[in-house]
């Protein structure tokens with residue numbers, strides 16, 4: 001069972017793929033419908049957050065990363081600028097695999113540091129947003145002529161390796177606090193999947209948004225998900241557009257409002273779409289689903305971590321923490337890990 005957004009998501013894995021490794025269109029539609037039916041049948045209705053990222057959703061997310069309130073991107077960029085050159089010089093990776101590649105601003109910091117020590121490298125961006133990924137790959141090829149770019153259009157939680165060899169050492173990067181979309185248990189599965197593809201000389205680089213603390217209030221954290229301009233609200237509602245367009249659903253976007261809050265007990269931000277009034281959604285092959293006024297659909301979890309929880313996740317996934325850096329305010333951290341020497345938590349010890 002695939003775990004995403006903290007909830008098991010119904011359905012098996014995609015097997016038939018198109019030219020760029022994408023599931024065939026009909027298959028994606030079937031998957032969307034299955035996820036919709038399953039999510040709307042749960043006591044707490046939910047939709048998998050990976051469906052935010054069509055072209056429009058990816059663009060909205062890019063706008064979020066530029067917002068004053070949304071500090072994670074800025075802080076991560078700063079940390080990468082400060083530490084990537086040292087790490088790249090020490091590791092000199094021949095391959096950079098980036099999971100959840102996005103618009104690749106942070107990628108450029110990594111690539112700049114990388115090509116400075118090793119001009120000819122393989123870059124493998126992995127992301128579900130196919131069109132976006134192709135655009136980004138095209139731009140990177142133009143800007144880094146010595147770089148070989150092989151984009152992989154797929155869910156980052158699917159197993160590695162890709163169907164081509166990776167030159168070692170490889171650096172696997174999961175940045176942008178993408179790990180937040182996975183609850184700790186699912187995060188272990190994700191990291192372990194990557195670990196299974198890692199050679200002893202490889203490293204894993206993780207960017208994680210941190211829990212509130214002395215230099216970071218719960219309010220500042222919540223503001224990052226409730227921006228004044230309403231870009232996050234638009235991003236949130238975009239998931240309904242995706243289901244309407246790609247699965248033939250009939251969500252009334254006007255009937256839902258954005259809500260995001262920090263759940264202290266769970267250590268995570270939750271994003272919901274709350275029905276302003278009773279509304280009904282229909283979709284092919286699904287009995288109409290009535291949503292009461294005030295009822296919500298959870299669209300995303302964004303788990304917040306700390307050094308202890310990250311160390312545990314690495315351990316359980318068969319990795320060991322080698323470096324940890326965070327900003328002065330303790331808002332965001334980068335963690336670097338290698339494969340555990342004793343193999344503890346490796347593929348054999350997981351059930």
Ligand code: AVJ
Nearest residue numbers: 064176177178180181232302
């Ligand atoms: C892409 C999962 C890191 O959780 O902060 C931003 C997505 N959602 N604003 C996050 C997001 C709302 C983002 N991640």
